[in-house]
Amino acid sequence: MLALAGLLRIKSSTAASFFLPGRTLQGALLICFSRVLSSSSKSNGYDSELETIPKLVAQDQWEDPRIISFFTSPSTHVTISGILLRLKNNPRLAFKFFMRAGKQEGFHHSMESYCITAHILFNGRLYYQAGLILKDLVSHYLMFGELENVINLLKETSRVCNSYRNGVFDAFFGILTDLGRLEEARDCFQRLRSLNILPKVRSCNNLLQRLARSGKGDLSRKLFDDMLCSNMMPTVFTYNIMIDICCKEGDMTTAIALFLSMKEAGCSPDLITYNSLIDGHGKLGKCKEVEELLAEMKTAGFQPDAITFNAIIHCFILNRQIQRSFAYFSEMKRSEVVPNVVTFTTLINGLCKEGLTSTAMKLFIWMRLKGLKPNEFTFTSLIDGHCKARNLVEARKLVFDMVQEGIVLNHVTFTALIDGLCKDGKVEEAEMVFTAVEESGVTVNLLMYTVLIHGYFANKDSERGIDLFNKMKEKGLKPDISSYGAVLWGLCSLGKLSEAEKLLVKMEEQGLKPNLVIYTTMMDAYFKTRRIPEAFDLLHRMLDLGLSPSVVTYCSLVDGLCKGGSVTEASCHFERLKDLGLEPNVLAYTAIIDGLCKNSCLEEATMLFEKMMTEGNVPDVVAYTVLIHGNLKMGKLQEAFAIRRRIEEQGIELDLYAYTLFIWGLHNCGQKQQAWAVFSEMMKKGIHPDEVVYNCLTGKHNEKENLGEGGILENEMKSNVLGSLPEDRNS
Structure with a gap:
């Protein structure tokens, strides 16, 4: 306390110059203290400690009574910063002293001593040791919301340590990111920016990626905007992170805008850039855009890898264009790109969805011969395919194989089994699987309930379907759009349209807005009951709400018009599909072909x-x-x-x-x-x-x-x- 009193005896005019806007009291006092130390201070009684302690430390004489007395002195917390400054030209010794002091019983380093030591170590290029100090600083002081004070003090101490580079600030920012303190790292960037200090782009990229992986894409976008506003130059890695975020969110407009922006800025896209864009478009089933990007990628000198081919194959599988998927599979092999588990699983899944389970099993065997181990998704696709094909014997064999290979059956597998059994009319057996799951301790989720509810309705047992729907609510599970959709579909399929209309009203009262699937279900039901005006009213309502009708919606429209004898009008709507950006799939073609056949237009x-x-x-x-x-x-x-x-x-x-x-x-x-x-x-x-x-x-x-x-x-x-x-x- 005597040292502090000595500091405060500085002339008021001099002291006032230290208390500038934005400068903390601790920082101001530290600057004063450093200046006092640099002047003649024999009269203050500190010269002895400031001269003696560093020498004893250099001689490794930690048991000397003077050092022991120093650590038990009330003024140690003030004096220790001065000793560290005396040792700044010997960073290793300063680090040794700091660590030894921290181990003394009853002693805790102040925020100032942490900051001074970090600067000294950075000046001495002891970056690893500096990182340790900063991590310790974060764990000791940031739990009390001291972020702004820490940054201010790092700024103040940089002057007395003659530290004119920003390495310490960048390291501090990076440590916050590495420790998972992402929102504090984001705040740190803002604070440093206000002090005209900017972390390295590489450190910002690390935070961008961590925010994205933790599902905080909105914060990633804000940080990226701040980087641009600060005239920081994003690298290809920066752009790749942001493009990947947009692609995963399905925001392809922004992704393409970033893609064009990076090229305009002279930053050349790489393979990762193209793969992200191909994958993003692919997951939305945009095959044309995918092929255009592939062509551009090849022109730019990049050869597609397994990730590229998997994304393209998946895109065509989504559009039920299995032949095109296999064409790219063949190109993949010709290019000597080795197919992996994802490749085979995607193709197997596609084949199973098309009812080609025999071909899928051949591919499954080939996959195993290649030494690739099927995962739960591979097995589940095959189990689901066999269940849909009413081949439950093979489905059960695959379940047994899963267990034998130590692959845990999950909700997806159980749901596929229940769904398959229901589709085969074996609802009681599906109930047994459902009950077994409940009794095994596995939590039955909404989807599993929904599948069994759908199964009851599909087998014309609306009473049990409604009972299970109510039981689900009694269990504390809140019905979602899919659950309501299953019941609505069931009621519509059994001709109970008035009950479906009442349930739709109730669903909306619960705050759930009907989606495209539900509107399509109701529209299809109106067509089936020859209530064509109501069907078109519902279609117009969908359009007014901004919902874009899908291929399935138009299938219902075409099928309904055909059954009403309006084949010409149905053909017109079918021809409009491509104009609306929709690719007619097998179901769409089947609907119009069926209508033409029913109206004797076989040719x-x-x-x-x-x-x-x-x-x-x-x-x-x-x-x-x-x-x-x-x-x-x-x-x-x-x-x-x-x-x-x-x-x-x-x-x-x-x-x-x-x-x-x-x-x-x-x-x-x-x-x-x-x-x-x-x-x-x-x-x-x-x-x-x-x-x-x-x-x-x-x-x-x-x-x-x-x-x-x-x-x-x-x-x-x-x-x-x-x-x-x-x-x-x-x-």
Whole structure:
């Protein structure tokens, strides 16, 4: 305290000059103290300690009574800064003294001593040791919200330590980032900027990336803007971080703007830049943009790597263009880029979604022969594919393989199983899996409830579907858009449109706004009940709310118009798809082909079918079945069986509906013996006939009632309107 009193005896005019705006009391006193030390101070009684202690430290005489007495003195906290300044020309000795002092019982370094030591060590290029000091400073003082004081004191002490570079400030900023104190690091940048001190771009890049990885993209954007306002020159790494953030958020407009901006600034994009943009566009299914970026990337001298090819393959899989995906897979191999687990899993997932499970299994085997170990996503895609194909035996085998290989079954796998069992009509078995999950201690999530609710409705058990929906709420789970969507879909599919309308109102009262899927579900239901004006009202409401109709929405529109006999209008809407930026997929083509077939426009339907294949859309069993139905309806048995051969070449198995069509068509053309032969084949494959099949064989059928004209397409529409749950889980 005597030292402090001595400092305050400085002439008032001199002292006033130290208390400038922005300067802390501690900093001002420290400057005063350093000046007193630099002048003759024998009269103050400190010269002895300031001369003696550094010498004893240099001689490593830590047990000397004078050092012991020094550390027990009340004035130690004031004097120690002066001793450190005396040792500034010997940074290693200063560090040694600082560390030894910190170990003394009852002694704690002040903020000043930390700052002085950090500057001394940086001046001596002892960066590692300086980092240790700064980390200790952060842990001791920043818990008390002293960020501004620490920065101010670092600024003040830089003068007395003759430290004119900004290395200490950059290191301090970097340490805050490395310690995960991201918001404090962001505040530190702002404070340093106000002092005309800027961290290195590399340190800012580190904070940008850490903020992005922690889901604080908004703070990354603000920091990036501040960097530009401070005339800092972003590097390719800076731009890559920001472009990647935008791509992950689906903000491709900003991503492209940054891409153009970096090129204008003379910063050349690299492979990572192009990969981020390709991946961002790919996840939105923008195949055209993806291919344009790939071409530009090659022109710039960069060769695509596994990440590039995986993003492109995924893009075409999203658009159900499986042939294009495999074309890039072939290019990948020709380019000697080794496919990885992600590559194979993406392709397997795509094949399974197209119903090509046999081909997917071949790829799965090939993957294993290549020494690649399938992960939970690979298995889940195959399990989901087999479940959708009603091949539950294979699905169970894959579950067993997962367990054998030590891969933990997760919510996704269980949900795929429940979904598959429900689709196969095995709702009770699905309930058993659901109950087993509950009893195993695994928390049943909203999606699992939603899948089983959907299963009940799909099997025409609305009562149990509603009961489970209520049970879910009783368990404390708040229904989301998907849960409400499942119930709405179920009610609409069972013709309970008035109940669906009431539930929609209730959902909106809960603060949930209907999304595109729900609007499409309701619109489809209006079309099915021939309430076409209401369907168009709903479409216009969607547009007014800024919701862009999807391909599925237009499929419902086309299908509804076709069933209402407005084939010409339906064709016009189909032709508008590309003008609206929507790529017609298999489902869209199937809807219009089905409508044309139902209205005896078989030639047009066949031409569209071929066009669909030319554009890279692989027909599924539904698309093939629709065209088979159209040919059989016109009595063209030869053409129908030719289509069947094409199906078999694709590895697609005929289902009950397809067999029913052939039996009906043959019997209708008077070829009863062949109809019975097809029936026998169906039985051998384990497909059990229903009443419709027997009616076809006995001639007691009525096409509209028994074949359920367009029924298979309607079921496919319902499935797609809901949103194909397993797909959503893996995306």
